[in-house]
Amino acid sequence: MIEFQNVTIAFEDDVVLKDVSFRITRGETKIIVGASGSGKSTILKLILGLIRPDSGHIIIDDQDITRMTEAELVQVRQRIGMVFQEGALFDSLSVRENVGYRLYEEAKLTEDEIEIAVQRLLGFVGLEDVIDKMPSELSGGMKRRVGIARALVGTPKVVLYDEPTAGLDPITKKTIVELMIKLRDLEGVTTVFVTHDLPAAAIMANEYAAIDDSGAVRFVRGDGGMCLANVHFVMLHDGSACFQGSYQELLASKVPYIRTFVGDTSVCL
Numbered sequence: 001m002i003e004f005q006n007v008t009i010a011f012e013d014d015v016v017l018k019d020v021s022f023r024i025t026r027g028e029t030k031i032i033v034g035a036s037g038s039g040k041s042t043i044l045k046l047i048l049g050l051i052r053p054d055s056g057h058i059i060i061d062d063q064d065i066t067r068m069t070e071a072e073l074v075q076v077r078q079r080i081g082m083v084f085q086e087g088a089l090f091d092s093l094s095v096r097e098n099v100g101y102r103l104y105e106e107a108k109l110t111e112d113e114i115e116i117a118v119q120r121l122l123g124f125v126g127l128e129d130v131i132d133k134m135p136s137e138l139s140g141g142m143k144r145r146v147g148i149a150r151a152l153v154g155t156p157k158v159v160l161y162d163e164p165t166a167g168l169d170p171i172t173k174k175t176i177v178e179l180m181i182k183l184r185d186l187e188g189v190t191t192v193f194v195t196h197d198l199p200a201a202a203i204m205a206n207e208y209a210a211i212d213d214s215g216a217v218r219f220v221r222g223d224g225g226m227c228l229a230n231v232h233f234v235m236l237h238d239g240s241a242c243f244q245g246s247y248q249e250l251l252a253s254k255v256p257y258i259r260t261f262v263g264d265t266s267v268c269l
Contacts, residue, residue, distance in 0.1 A: 001026045001158065001190050002047060007056035009042065016042050018239040019056070026157075027230055029184055029191040031201045034236035035261065040194040044160045047192065048080065049073035060158075081151030081159040081189075085166050089135040089143055089150075095122070096131045099150045121149040125179055141172035148179055158190045159183060165200045177203045178219055184230075185209040186217070198262065205231045205247035235261070 002024040009017050016039045024030045032040050045051045046058055049065050057066050065076055089098045100118045103109055109117070122128045125145040135143060144164055151159055161180065165173040177200050183189040185208050195201055205228060212218050233250050235243040237257050243250060251262060 001028070001061065002030075002192070003057075003059040004043075004046075005057040005059065007046065007053045007058060009046070009051065009053045015239050017046075017053075017236075020236075020239075020241050021056075022234050022241060022244060024190060024192065025230075026190055027184070027188050029193060029204055029228075029231040031193045031195065031204060031231065031233045032236065033195060033198070033201065033233060033261070035196065038236040039239055040196075040236060041162055044082070044162055044192065044194055047160060048077055048082065078154060079156055079158065081153075081156035083144070083147050083151045083159065083161045083164050085163040089146060091135050093135075094131070095127070095133050095135070095138070095146055098135070098146060099153070101150065102153050117153070118149075121152050122146075124152065124182075125149045139172075141168055141175060144168070144172075144176050145179065148176075148183075152183075157188070158192070160192045160194075162194050163196070164193075165195065165197050173197075173200055174203065176200075178207075178209070180204065181207055181219060182209045182217060186211070201233070202247060205233075 004020055004022050007017055007020045008015070022030070032043055034040050042051070046053060047060065049068065053066060057064050060076055061079070063076070065073060068076070090101070093101065096118055097104070099121055100114045103114045103117060119128060119131065122131055125148050127142060127145055127149065130138060130142060130146070138146065164176050168176065180191060180193065181204065184191050193201070193204060207219050207221050208228060209217055209219055232246060233243065234241050235250070235258060242255065243253060243258055250258065253259070
C-alpha cells in the first residue's frame, strides 16, 4: 500500500530523514514514534506529496509518487484522508460546512446528497447533534472527531493521523483511539499513526473492534495482552529508523534510546 525506499530529506543543513525504508501493507496500522523533531510529521507530508525527498522513492498503491506532477499528486491525495493534531477546522464554517467542504468544492453532488453524506460521517464519529455548531462551540475532543469525519469524505482506504490524541484527557483520548480502531477493523482502513503517546499506541496495538450479536460495536483486548498482527511500529531517532517491529518487541528492546523513550511500560499496558 505504502513503501518508503531509502528516503532521505534535508532542509538546508538539517538532515530530517536519512535512508529510511519501511512498508505498510493493506489494512495494516503503522505507528510512527519518536521524540519531537525526529521526522514523524515529515513522513506524513512525504506520503501526501507536499514535500519531495532528496533521494529515494515513495510508492503508494504501486505508483512511485516521487516525481509526479502536482496534477497527478492531487489524484493520489483524493484516496488519502488526513487528520490533523488540532482538527484544523475552518473557524468561519459550521461543522456541516467543514465536513462537507470537499464535496461542496467538487460540486458533483446535490445539496441533499451532501447533507446525507455529512450526516452519515458525523454519525460514524457520534456527533450528529453538532452539525449546526461552529468550531468555537466544540471541545478539543469534538474538534478531533469532526476532523476524522472530514477525513473520511470519499471513503479513503488510507488515513493519516498527526498526533490526534495530543493534549486530550484520558477519556477523550480513548474515544479518539477507538474511532481509529473502528475504522481499521470494520472499514479496512490502512492507518499511519504519528504519535509520541505510547499509551494511545498501546491501545491501538492491543485492542480490536468487533460487532456483537445485537449489532453493536464493542472493543476487545487481545487475549493475554497479545499484540495484533497487523500493527507495527517504526521508531525514529536522529533521522533514522532505529526500530521496526511489534509493540511487544518495542517493549522488550534493550536499545538505550528506546528504553529511555518507552520509560515506565506499566502505563502502556
